[in-house]
Structures are given as C-alpha cells and as structure tokens.
Amino acid sequence: xxxxxxxxxxxxxxISVISLTALIGLMKPGVWxxxxxxxxxxxxxxxxxxxxxxxxYPRWAGNLNNGFGHPSLMMFYPLVYYFGSLxxxxxxxxxxxxxxxxxxxxxxxGVFVYIWLKKWLGxxxxxxxxxLYQFAPYRFVNIYVRAALGExxxxxxIPLVFLFIYEYVKTKDKKTFSLLCFSLxxxxxxHQFFFIIAFPFxxxxxxxxxxSRLVKFLIAILIALSMTSFFxxxxxxxxDKYTRRSDFGNKTMYSQAYLNFEELIFSSWRYGGYGxxxxxxxxxxxxxxxxxxxxxxxxxxxxxxxxxxxxxxGEFFILLFNVIVFFTASFLMLKSSNFLLKxxxxxxxxxxxxxxxxxxxxxxxxxxxxxxxxxxVKQKKAVLVLSILGILxxxxxxxxxxxxxxxxxxxxxxxxxxQGTGDRSEHSPIWAPTKYLEKAPAKIQIASGEVxxxxxxxxxxxxxxxxxxxKTPTRLAEATAYYPGWRVYVDGIKQNIEFQxxxxxxxxxxxxxAGYHEIKTxxxxxxxxxxxxxxxxxxxxGLCFWLIKGKHYNNL
Numbered sequence: 001x002x003x004x005x006x007x008x009x010x011x012x013x014x015i016s017v018i019s020l021t022a023l024i025g026l027m028k029p030g031v032w033x034x035x036x037x038x039x040x041x042x043x044x045x046x047x048x049x050x051x052x053x054x055x056x057y058p059r060w061a062g063n064l065n066n067g068f069g070h071p072s073l074m075m076f077y078p079l080v081y082y083f084g085s086l087x088x089x090x091x092x093x094x095x096x097x098x099x100x101x102x103x104x105x106x107x108x109x110g111v112f113v114y115i116w117l118k119k120w121l122g123x124x125x126x127x128x129x130x131x132l133y134q135f136a137p138y139r140f141v142n143i144y145v146r147a148a149l150g151e152x153x154x155x156x157x158i159p160l161v162f163l164f165i166y167e168y169v170k171t172k173d174k175k176t177f178s179l180l181c182f183s184l185x186x187x188x189x190x191h192q193f194f195f196i197i198a199f200p201f202x203x204x205x206x207x208x209x210x211x212s213r214l215v216k217f218l219i220a221i222l223i224a225l226s227m228t229s230f231f232x233x234x235x236x237x238x239x240d241k242y243t244r245r246s247d248f249g250n251k252t253m254y255s256q257a258y259l260n261f262e263e264l265i266f267s268s269w270r271y272g273g274y275g276x277x278x279x280x281x282x283x284x285x286x287x288x289x290x291x292x293x294x295x296x297x298x299x300x301x302x303x304x305x306x307x308x309x310x311x312x313x314g315e316f317f318i319l320l321f322n323v324i325v326f327f328t329a330s331f332l333m334l335k336s337s338n339f340l341l342k343x344x345x346x347x348x349x350x351x352x353x354x355x356x357x358x359x360x361x362x363x364x365x366x367x368x369x370x371x372x373x374x375x376x377v378k379q380k381k382a383v384l385v386l387s388i389l390g391i392l393x394x395x396x397x398x399x400x401x402x403x404x405x406x407x408x409x410x411x412x413x414x415x416x417x418x419q420g421t422g423d424r425s426e427h428s429p430i431w432a433p434t435k436y437l438e439k440a441p442a443k444i445q446i447a448s449g450e451v452x453x454x455x456x457x458x459x460x461x462x463x464x465x466x467x468x469x470x471k472t473p474t475r476l477a478e479a480t481a482y483y484p485g486w487r488v489y490v491d492g493i494k495q496n497i498e499f500q501x502x503x504x505x506x507x508x509x510x511x512x513x514a515g516y517h518e519i520k521t522x523x524x525x526x527x528x529x530x531x532x533x534x535x536x537x538x539x540x541x542g543l544c545f546w547l548i549k550g551k552h553y554n555n556l
Contacts, residue, residue, distance in 0.1 A: 011127045012114050018391055019110050019134050022398045023103050025144060030405030031095055033271065034147035038408070040080070041094050042422040045414035047073055047081035048088050050461040057230060059485070060523045062461035065421045066436040067443075068481040068507070069461075071243065071429065072422040075235045077150040079189040094411050102143055105156045110134045113159035117368050120166055124383060128294075129368035131390040133159070136288050136363070138356045140397035145271050145283045151357065154194035157187035158361065161202055165217070169209040177220065178547045184224035192232050193349065194357065200325070201361055208318045226539035229532040237528060242484060243427045244434065254347040258335040259285055265292065271401040284397065287330070287359050290390035294367035298323050301370055319369050322362035329358035431499050432481045432506025440479035447501070447509055449474030462523040469516045476512060477504040478521060485529070489520045 031037055042064060050058030050073070058081075059074040073081070080101065087097035113133045118126035133139075139155070142148040164180035167173075188195045199221075206217045225232075239245055263285050272282025298319055305316055331337050333352040340346060349355070374383050407413050421427070425434040443464075444454050450471040457465035468476065480486065482499035488510045489495065495510045508521065525533060 011123065012111065012130075015110055015114065015127070015130050015134065016107055019107055020103070022135070022140070022394070023106060023143070025399040026099055026102060028400075028403045028405075029409070030403040031408045032144065032147075032400040033402045033404065034145055034400070036149075037098070037147040038418075038420070039422050039424075040084075040098055040147060040149050041408070041414050042418050042420060043072060043076060044081045044084040044088070044098065045094050045411065045418070046422065046461070047078075048085040048094075049415060051085055053460045053462070055462055058461065059234075059529075060462050060483070061422060062459075062480075063415065064418070065428070065481060066419045066439045068432070068436045068440070068479055069483075070421045070423075070427070070481065071483045072427045074231075075239050075243070075245075075427045076423070077153070077189060077191050078231055079186060080149045080153055083153070088411075093409065094414050095409050098149065101149065102152060105153050106134075106139075106143070109156045109159065112156065112163060113364070116159045116163035116166060117364075119163070121368050121372055124374060124380070125368040125371045127387055128371045128383060128390075129364045131387050132288075132291060132294065132364045132367045133360065135390050135394040136291060136356075136360045137284055137286050137394055137397050138288075138360060140394065141283055141285075144397070144400045150191035151194065151354075153190040154187055154198075157183055157190055158194070158198055161187060161198070162205060165202065165206055166209065168216075169206070169213070174547060177216070178543055180220050181223045181227070181543055184220060185227045188224060188228040189231060192235075193354065197354075197358055198361065201365075204318060204321050208314045223539055223543060227536050227543070229539075230529070230536040233532040234526075234529050238484065238526070239427065242430055244430055245426050251341050251347045254350065254352065255338055255341060257351045257353065258338065259333045259352060261330075261334055264330055264333065269396050269399075285333075285353050285356060287356060288363070288390070289393045290386060291359065291363040291367075293386070294363055294370060295323060295326050297370050298366040301373065315369050315372070319366060322365040326359050326362040326366070329355040329362070429481055429483045429506055436481070443479050444468070445477045445479070445504075447475040447477045447504060451476075457518075464519075464521040466519050467517065468512060468519060470512060470514050472514050474512050474514070475509060476519075477501070478508040478510075480508045480521065481506050482508050483523075484526050485523050487522050487524060489522070490517050492518075492520075 026032065031041070043061065046061035046063055047058050049063065050061070057078065060069055060071060061073050062069045064070040064072065083101050083105075084094070084097045087100045088094055092100055110130055110133065114126045114130040116126075117129040121129075133155075139152075142152045160183040161180065164176055164183055168176040168180055184195070187198065203217070206214065264287050266289075267284045267286045270283045302316070302320055302323065305312065332340070332346065332355050337352075346352075371383055374380055407417075419439075421435055428434050442454075443456060443459065444466060451468060451474055452471060453467075453469040455467045457467060459465075464478070464480070468474070478488075482497060486497065486508060487494060488497055488508065490510075490512050495512075498509045499506060501507070501509050512519070
C-alpha cells in the first residue's frame with residue numbers, strides 16, 4: 001500500500017518541490033523583462049489566431065509587421081507555440097500560457113531525467129544527475145533572462161530520448177522504438193539546434209549500450225527527421241534563400257560574443273544583452289560551481305583508472321567522452337578558439353554561449369557515473385552535501401529583473417496592436433524593408449488605373465477575399481509582404497505577382513481588367529513545402545500503422 005510516509009521518502013518529490021520553488025520568481029502578474037519574451041508573445045498570439053482559422057500548421061503571421069505579415073512562424077520551433085496555444089485554448093492569457101509552458105516543461109524535465117538515470121545507474125546517480133540538470137545556472141538564464149523558450153522546452157525531450165534509447169536496447173520493443181522516434185521529433189520541433197548538439201551524446205550512449213544495433217538508431221533518426229521535415233526543411237532551405245537571416249547569423253556577430261574563462265567559473269547574475277566586447281558579457285554565463293567540481297572528480301577518477309592499468313569499462317569511455325566534450329565546449333566559447341571559424345560553421349550557433357548546453361549534458365553524465373563509485377557512509381554524506389550545494393548555489397538565479405503588468409499583459413495587444421515582426425527582423429523577406437515602419441493607409445491601394453469601389457470580404461492570416469469594381473485596367477497593391485507561397489486569383493484565374501515595384505517595395509501588386517471582380521489572395525505551399533508535408537504525413541502514418549497493426553514486426 002502506498003502511504004504518505006512512503007511518498008515523502010521519494011527523492012523525486014523533494015526535487016520537484018524545490019524545482020517549483022525555483023520558479024516562484026516567475027509567478028508575479030505581468031510580463032517579465034527579458035530578451036525574447038515579446039517575440040514569443042507575438043508569435044504565440046499569431047500562431048493561435050491562425051490555428052483558430054483552420055490552419056493546422058500556421059506558416060504566415062498576418063497581423064505582424066504592421067499588418068503586412070511575416071514568415072517568422074515557419075522559421076521558429078513550432079512545438080512551443082502549439083503548447084502555448086493549447087494553454088490559451090483552455091483559458092490562460094498568452095502571458096500565462098507561456099508561464100505555464102515554462103513551469104510544466106521544467107518540472108517534467110526533472111522527472112524524466114530522474115527516471116532515466118535511476119533505471120540506468122540507480123537512485124543516488126539519479127539524485128545527483130537531476131540536480132545537475134535542473135539547477136545549472138544556465139537553465140535559469142534561459143527562463144528569467146533570455147526567455148529562450150525553445151531551448152527550455154528542448155530540455156524536456158533530451159532525457160526522454162536517453163530513456164527510450166535505454167529501454168529499447170533492453171526490450172527491443174516496437175512501442176519503445178516508436179516513443180524514441182516521437183521523442184526525437186519533439187526535440188527537433190522544440191529547437192533544431194538542440195538536436196544537433198545532442199546527437200553525439202545520443203550516438204555515444206547507444207554505442208555504449210549496444211554496438212551491434214546501431215542501424216536501428218539511425219533508422220529512428222531518419223524517421224524523426226522525416227516526420228519533422230515539414231518544419232525544418234522550409235526553415236533551413238527557404239529561410240536561407242528568401243530571408244535576411246544571413247545579416248544576423250554571421251561570423252562577425254559570433255566573434256563579438258566570446259567569453260572570458262573566468263566568466264565560466266563565476267559571473268554575477270545580470271540581465272543585459274549579449275555583450276559587445278571580448279572582455280565583457282551582459283548576463284551570467286557561469287557553468288556552475290558543483291558542475292566544475294564533479295568534472296574535476298571525473299578527471300581524478302579517469303586518472304585513477306588509467307594508473308590501475310586494468311580493463312576499462314564502458315563507463316570509463318563514456319565518462320572520458322563527456323569530460324572531453326565539457327572542456328571542448330568551454331574552449332569554443334573563448335576568444336582563443338576564434339581561428340576555428342575559418343574551418344567550422346560555428347556562426348550557425350549564433351552565439352558562443354550556447355555551447356553551455358553541451359556542458360550541462362556532459363556534467364550530468366559525469367556526475368551520475370562518479371556517484372556510482374560511492375560506497376562508504378562518509379562518501380554518501382559527501383554526495384548529500386554536494387547535492388545540497390548544487391541547489392544552494394543556484395538560488396541567486398531564481399529571479400526576474402522586473403515585471404510589467406500593463407498593456408502587454410493584454411491578449412488584445414498581441415493580437416491587434418503589436419507592430420513588430422515577432423523576431424529581430426532577421427526573417428523578413430529579402431525583397432521587403434527589414435520592417436514596415438507604419439501601417440498601410442488601406443489594405444488595398446491603387447497603383448494605377450481608376451477604381452469605383454473596393455469591398456473587403458474576409459481578411460484572414462492566410463487568405464484574403466475582396467471585391468473591386470474598376471473603370472479601367474487597374475494595378476492594385478495589397479498591403480501584404482510577398483513571400484513564396486502567396487498566389488492571387490482574379491475571378492478564379494491565377495495572376496502574375498509583382499513584388500519588386502519601387503513604389504511598393506516587397507508588397508504584392510497585380511493587374512486586373514476593367515469591371516467587377518472577385519479577388520482571392522491565398523498563402524499556400526511551395527513545391528518544397530508540399531513535398532515535405534507529404535513526407536511528414538507518410539512517415540507519421542507509417543509509424544502509427546506499424547505500431548498499431550504491425551503484429552508480424554513486433555521486434556524491430
């Protein structure tokens with residue numbers, strides 16, 4: 001029988017309670033002052049609005065960019081906005097929807113990492129690893145300072161992938177394999193950058209558990225990539241070709257954000273931007289005192305094992321790999337690594353400090369494995385002290401700078417009044433201004449010709465319908481930023497779109513003959529998007545069919 005006394009003995013309960021306490025600083029009413037929260041609020045509002053109009057995967061945010069629209073929805077990790085929209089649907093404001101997303105994903109990330117480590121290495125390792133994972137200072141930078149919700153959500157899926165790798169290698173069960181595919185997909189849809197940095201960890205962990213079935217892991221990766229291709233393929237290929245992304249993610253900007261080594265050991269809790277010199281950073285980038293300590297203990301254990309000249313276990317090699325990763329990631333954040341920019345496309349990570357994520361994952365492996373060597377009572381007490389220190393040293397990070405409980409707390413502001421692009425304009429179409437500074441005087445303007453009447457029928461995010469009555473052949477300019485996928489139909493007949501007119505830069509312009517006409521402007525799929533939509537649907541359907549009906553292929 002499960003009693004309260006037994007429940008209170010569960011370490012996970014205490015860790016979850018403390019994790020919740022660490023987020024109390026987010027519970028004040030209003031919007032917390034952070035780097036990206038306004039962008040997320042704008043995007044989740046646009047995403048929800050488009051979903052409400054029947055677009056299963058919203059790609060175009062019609063209310064952004066002063067009403068000209070913007071493609072930012074298809075460029076950023078959609079899972080954040082699906083979850084945010086779900087919370088809004090059940091009654092939360094957009095601000096509180098994102099807060100709920102942060103709280104729930106943070107708590108679940110701790111639960112999943114604990115379950116995985118307990119199954120793999122035991123309770124003591126699970127306690128230590130969960131504390132290293134949950135209370136790394138950078139986790140709170142992502143929450144309180146950067147509001148990096150994609151990175152934050154990705155931390156939920158990383159331990160799930162490790163858990164299902166472990167379970168599948170043990171059971172070879174198709175349900176577990178399917179859950180592994182879905183977890184990998186969730187990681188990609190949370191933040192594609194995290195999938196890239198976590199892939200080596202997944203690969204090494206799989207090889208550590210079972211070298212002979214590597215092809216199954218690669219199949220899971222391919223399935224996950226196929227299921228999520230509807231997102232990452234257009235974001236990667238079309239984003240590089242049709243947006244101003246290259247103006248923002250470049251070697252110069254990357255090289256201006258290097259850190260000093262001492263900042264990785266300790267840097268005070270601040271809320272500023274990304275820094276503009278080599279010697280100064282504007283928010284805390286410390287890796288964590290306890291994280292450094294367990295890495296040093298890991299090095300000591302490796303040296304001890306090397307001097308013993310005994311047969312090296314799998315744990316030895318996985319520990320060695322993670323120590324190497326920890327220091328390599330630390331080095332890549334320093335100015336002394338700048339020469340590598342000539343040979344490696346590190347600028348795609350945008351900022352060097354993102355390598356901290358590698359140190360968080362590697363320190364979890366190191367700390368969890370080291371704890372398995374704890375045998376005596378004194379050593380166990382030392383582990384307890386270390387765990388408590390891991391929590392205590394993170395307490396100064398449990399707070400936001402300030403809160404604004406003003407117009408930005410209103411849903412209407414993000415739906416109808418916000419004028420920005422939902423990003424730093426890096427995904428603005430290359431033909432348009434970086435940002436339209438003013439709303440257009442009308443949704444439809446006359447470029448040339450004589451018009452008697454313009455009547456708007458409906459104006460949704462991805463479909464516009466209106467009627468015009470013209471005296472002469474006329475050229476119209478619609479207050480919509482052009483991006484591949486927009487099509488114009490006059491009385492059902494597709495028209496050529498001109499979007500590089502000097503007087504209407506980046507806007508949709510087209511011609512109509514004289515008379516009364518019904519005009520539809522529709523945002524649809526390009527050939528690339530259509531192909532990857534079909535690929536994603538077929539991959540998802542195939543995996544679900546195999547899971548439900550594939551009796552003859554129970555073990556993959």
